[in-house]
Amino acid sequence: MMGESVYKVPGGKLLRVQLSASDGRIDGVVITGDFFLHPEEALDALQEHLKGHVIKEQPLAETIGLFLKDRDAFFIGASPADVAKAICMAA
Incomplete structure (x- = not known):
């Protein structure tokens, strides 16, 4: 299955996801x-x-959050929950 989503984070940035x-x-x-x-x-x-x-x-969201924490990485304008939502919207 292939899917796409576009999600505008409230008060934040735009996320686009292409999912297989x-x-x-x-x-x-x-x-x-x-x-x-x-x-x-x-x-x-x-x-x-x-x-x-x-x-x-x-x-x-938990997986993304832990991944970022382990690498001292962070999003600006989005959160792990926002990215997870965009991925699920593409499914």
């Missing part, structure tokens, strides 16, 4: 938009890290 999934799990995901992620290279690593994860908003 099967059996309720992420096969591949591309996250773009006008948000910032510091450091920038964490985005590619995050997209790779999400492969195989179940497409459910709360577990994804």
Whole structure:
């Protein structure tokens, strides 16, 4: 299954997600938009890290949050919950 979403974070930035999934799990995901992620290279690593994860908003938000914490990375204009929501919207 392929899907796309566009999500405007209330008071924040725009997130675009292209999602490839099967059996309720992420096969591949591309996250773009006008948000910032510091450091920038964490985005590619995050997209790779999400492969195989179940497409459910709360577990994804927790996974994204832990991933960022482990790498001292952070979003500007979005949160892990916002990214998880955009991913689920694309499913």
